[in-house]
Amino acid sequence: MSGLNRKTIFKLVNDLVMTILMLVAMAYYITGNMVHEFVGVVVLSLFIIHNFLNRRWYKAIFKGKYNVRRVIQIGINLLFLVTMALMIISAVLISSDLFPYIPIDNDMTLRQIHVQTAYWGFIIMSIHIGLSWAMVIGSVRRMTGITGPSRIRTIMLRVLAVLIVAYGVRSSFEGDMGSKLFFYNPFGWSYDNSTLWFLIDHLSIMGIYICGTHYALEFVQNQEKRGGRKNKSENLIQA
Template sequence: MNRKMLFKLVNDLVMTVLMLIAMAYYITGNMIHEVVGVVVLVLFIVHNFLNRRWYKAILKGKHTVRRILQIGINLLFLVTMSMMMISAVLISSDLFPYIPINNDMALRQLHVQTAYWGFIIMAVHIGFSWGTIINSIRRMTGITGTSRIRTIGLRILAVLIVAYGVHSSFEAEMGSKLFIYNPFGWFNDDSTIKFLIDHLSIMGIYIAGTHYALKFIQSQEKKVVQKN
């Protein structure tokens, strides 16, 4: 694996973990939340800079079902994250307190809702690149061959993660958070570790769902090509 690809993976991994930490607002407190948010903003800008060629190639080449869906998700992720970060700066009380905002309730709602939607869209975004991520990890670890036992083991692990993710999603009231704004916050007594495990498992639902849905779409497209 070349250094650029490794840097991309590390940048994206750190950004993902920090986004999860930023979501744990009532565990970290406001100052840490804002500092982590600024770092996420920087990493997000780096992520888009490193993938700038993708934007130039949007209208080029063949637009398959997979590619159309990926373009839609990526652009939606960009818009959602941009709205979340702009609203974050405007409502900041510690790092950017000098920005005068009289009635910030609408901005707070925008920030919270886009944060939760960004979390879900980010997981789907990762799901689109999951095959590439796995192949990169294989090259890093020197795994070149296939193993039926390893494949079965990983799929069982994926099922367990998804199952726990569904449980965590209901426990964390994720559906309500996506559609209902609670000005008093969503309090819980979770530890930082449990919060991260729960939300990583929730991400697992959308990563696995997207990955296997794309494999199904790809197999259907191959069948159509073979028939023609």
């Protein structure tokens, strides 16, 4: 793990565990309510740690220059923060096992908020990861000792990305993800497959948004670089 300090490694592990546990928390009809609520508390703790470790980002929001990438990143991060806050607050209010003594007369609206913010949080979290995917890949390279580029490795990884996205699209349609984002089902969304396939399906759906965000950012950055070079060349010609 040369090239990475302990804080960076801790941040990566914290984010990885939080991502996996968020997926576990979404498997409500597989795990049951008690496990769901306990995992939710752990996710909340990891989310607080995540924000504490990245507190400098909040201090720098109004500093420096704004490009397309930074505007998108700020918007997605703040939207993720609001979504998580709504999901957590509604979770505590409708809790029946860990926080059963909070009096709520009609919790249908709160349940709707909790379920739909959970699914939107899942998508926004994936985009959030996609925004930092280049940094994740760089950290993995340093941890594994990979230094130089490899055309074969690049082709293999891109083929893998295409396969993940293709399977993710299939899983999105089979799991009726669109309805889960825009419509509330008071009877709950059941899942017929095993826990392993639940994780595979939802990881592949995450892959759609991670890959889409990552390559969209690469395209935008390449366009900005070309625009910068073009402007520089025009200035030189005029001079």
